[in-house]
Amino acid sequence: MKSILTLCIAAILLTSCESKEKLDRETALSILKKENPYPKPITEEIYIADPVDANRLLDAGLEDQGLITVQRTQSLNNVGEPLISFTEKAEPYLLPVNDEKIQQVKIADEVIEEVIGVRMEDDGNRAVVEYKTTFSNITPFSELSKIDLEKENIRRVDLVLYDYGWRTDKSADQKRTTR
Numbered sequence: 001m002k003s004i005l006t007l008c009i010a011a012i013l014l015t016s017c018e019s020k021e022k023l024d025r026e027t028a029l030s031i032l033k034k035e036n037p038y039p040k041p042i043t044e045e046i047y048i049a050d051p052v053d054a055n056r057l058l059d060a061g062l063e064d065q066g067l068i069t070v071q072r073t074q075s076l077n078n079v080g081e082p083l084i085s086f087t088e089k090a091e092p093y094l095l096p097v098n099d100e101k102i103q104q105v106k107i108a109d110e111v112i113e114e115v116i117g118v119r120m121e122d123d124g125n126r127a128v129v130e131y132k133t134t135f136s137n138i139t140p141f142s143e144l145s146k147i148d149l150e151k152e153n154i155r156r157v158d159l160v161l162y163d164y165g166w167r168t169d170k171s172a173d174q175k176r177t178t179r
Contacts, residue, residue, distance in 0.1 A: 028115045028159065029112065035168050036112075038133075040109065041106055042110055042145065043095060043107060045102050046105060047101060062141070068085065068086055082101075094106075106139050109136050111133060111134060126160055127159045128159075131154075
């Protein structure tokens with residue numbers, strides 16, 4: 001009877017011991033896709049009454065492509081009125097906005113390609129994950145962006161092991177941006 005009781009206690013102790021959830025590349029990738037807004041749209045704001053933006057759009061050749069029309073002259077009574085109008089051809093790239101003087105356009109989508117590394121911290125409850133992103137669905141408005149859309153980006157995120165699993169560490173992101 002004592003041996004059965006000893007075996008039961010040993011079994012309970014073994015099953016109640018906390019086993020650390022291993023973080024591999026596949027798990028990290030699924031966490032990143034679940035907790036981050038990927039694919040992430042890359043956008044550009046266009047001030048439709050701004051002559052500088054009108055020139056920028058003309059220089060990018062967007063009027064020649066039939067995506068916009070630019071009013072080249074304006075009377076003093078019309079100052080502040082829109083100089084730039086978007087054609088029907090541009091509609092798939094236009095994003096909803098609240099301000100009538102600003103139009104956001106889609107440049108591309110940033111997508112996660114793969115997790116390239118997982119570095120566990122000393123305590124085993126924290127990890128730094130490096131992953132590669134690229135750009136897809138590149139639009140004609142990409143000419144306005146200063147981002148090199150052909151380049152792969154290496155990004156980092158901190159993950160923390162909670163009692164319910166691995167999650168991104170939002171406080172680490174805030175620390176990184178305040179430095």
